[in-house]
Amino acid sequence: MIHQYKLNGYNIVLDVYSGSVHVVDDLAYDVIERYQQQGREDLIADLLQKYADTPEVTAEEIGECIDDVAELEASGKLFSSDQYENIAFDFKKRNTVIKALCLHIAHTCNLNCDYCFASQGKYHGERALMSLEVGKRAIDFLIENSGSRVNLEVDFFGGEPLMNFDVVKEIVAYARSIEKQHHKNFRFTLTTNGMLIDDDVIEFANRECHNVVLSLDGRQEVHDRLRKTNNGKGSYEIIVPKFQEFVKRRGNKGYYIRGTFTHHNTDFTNDIFHMADLGFTELSMEPVVCPPDDPYALTYDDLPVLFEQYEILAKDMIRREKEGAPITFYHYMIDLTGGPCIYKRVSGCGSGTEYMAVTPWGDLYPCHQFVGDEAYCLGNIWNGVENHAVQDEFKLCNAYARPECKDCWAKLYCSGGCAANAYHAAGSITGIYKYGCELFKKRMECAIMMKVALAE
Amino acid sequence: MKRIKTIDTRDLKKSVQTGGCGECQTSCQSACKTSCGVANQQCEKCSEKK
Structure with a gap:
């Protein structure tokens, strides 16, 4: 093809x-x-x-x-x-190890963002904080189930994880105290809205975290429209100076300024450029994922505008690169010579198999986006995976699982797409989220065009 | 070739033999959290060589 x-x-x-x-x-x-x-x-x-x-x-x-x-x-x-469909990828029998956990450190939040898929951090349940006991057991569970895999990833997620920062610090200290004896290397990531960033957080995260994801939607009016404090005010002015200080002191360690764009800001490249104007260079901007009747939901009429925006962004990034002041856009990062092997391209993100989310109570879910949907509870960190039927569904969820992907040129770039998006859009993890597919394909075309342009 | 320039890329067919170590990053742990895309992931073995 x-x-x-x-x-x-x-x-x-x-x-x-x-x-x-x-x-x-x-x-x-x-x-x-x-x-x-x-x-x-x-x-x-x-x-x-x-x-x-x-x-x-x-x-x-x-x-x-x-x-x-x-x-x-x-x-x-x-x-x-196509030599891969018939190759012996017996995914159901595939012996997978767990290599990444998303720890839901806090099912509560100090912001009240309208579009939050986690329902203001509560995941449609009770407010809760993960205890140190649960956190330590999650680390042990990951080590026990990681086989010979050396690099283990742990993301501190929420809600807002800094609302339970002491436990974050103690979990990291515990993991560091035992990683060498188990021949493991923990890579921690912190995803935060920035409200509670202070010197202590910056010093800790810059020492311990392989990556930090800092949530900012771009221009102040765009950000403040949906990312509000609990008293209804915008959070932009509180968090931007904190993010700037954080990134300034981070040196060459990884970070992303991560935004969400909606129907209200289909000219989202202006938000990406605003992030660049604030001094940030590592940028990610995601289309909102929400029910189609939400007022900020992206529409099919928006698609041509969004396609044009992705082209504007790609062309501007080429210009910046040539002028010696590049910015990184997460979805345009594509390494044609050192990118993923065919196994990764077929098997995808690993949700439910290599990657799981842990609730504050120690329950396991295929990924953070399934938390709160009890039908998808896989088990818990004490007894391990018990719901093998659901896990097998995820094992089989790959680039060749979806009939709609059969003739799609992009399937080895997306590996069939996000299971959670497919579930929410089509009612099945082996369905497709067609809108997301359209955006994904455009991003890949732009990313490859940039490689071509910069290779000249 | 006069009219066709081929960009240097990883040969996916060869990676059937050389790939599959599983040390690479999990897609969603980085920056998206709302969409899967493996294309922008790094091969851990390739990045070690660099």
Whole structure:
């Protein structure tokens, strides 16, 4: 399967199953488009007609181009066949280890954001804080179930995890005290709204956290519209100076300023550029995921606008890169030479198998987005996974699980998409969230175009 | 080739033999939390070599 598209003056051809990327001129673009449908002589005749006003396009030239395409086909870089569907990926029998936990340190929040999928941190349940006992047991559970995997990831999530900061610190101290004896390396991530950031938090996170995710939606009016304090005021002025100080002192350690855009700010590139103007360079901006009748829900009418925005962003990032002042956009990070192997591309995010969420009470869920939906409770950190039926569903949830993905060129870039989004949109984790697919494909086209542009 | 430039990419077919160590980051642990996309993940082995 191939995917070919034109963007920002480039003609790009992706060979899906080999991962090859080709940049071609107009004639080669047309040859590739028709190569499998037409015989050589018909193809030459048709293209001579199409390029009648271009004298340098002769029958010989077209013939040479067809030969080049045939050579790429023979070397497995064009029209390569799908060798993965029939490979022995027996996902149900796959022996997986757990390598990442999302610890729901606090099911409570000091902000009251309208679009919060976690229902203001409570996940449709009671307010709760994780105890140190539960946190330590979660660390033990992860070590016990991680096999020979060395790097283990733990995300402190909520609600707002800094509302239970003392427990965060003690869990980290506990994990550090035992990681060497178990030959493990913990990588901690903290996702915070910033309200409680102080010197203590900055010093701790910059010492211990591999990554921090700082929630900011961009321009003040955009951010304050939905990210409000409990008394209804915007939080922008409180958090931005804290984030700036945090990042300034973070040195070269990882962070993301992460925003959500909605129907209210479909011109979201202005929010990304605002983040850059504030001095941040590592940026992520996600489309809101919510019921379609919410007033801020993205609509199908918004899609052309959003596509254009992604193009504006890509072109501006090329400009910034060339001027020596680059910014990173999470969804445009694509490493064509050092990216994921085919196993990762097929198996996806690992929710419910390699990755689980732990509630304040120690219950296990396939990921943070399923917390609160009791049908999806997998078990708990004391007894392990007990709901094997649900876990098997997740084991089988991969790039080849969804009929809708069969002919999609992007399936090895998204591995079939987010199970939670599919569940909420289609009622099944092996359904698809079509709107998300459209945005994802556009982002991949832009990300690959940027690689092409910057390789010149 | 005169009209086709091939960008350097990882050969996915070869990675059937070389991949699958499982040391890579879990997709959702980084910055999205609301959508899966594996393409922007790093191969842990490849990044060690760099």
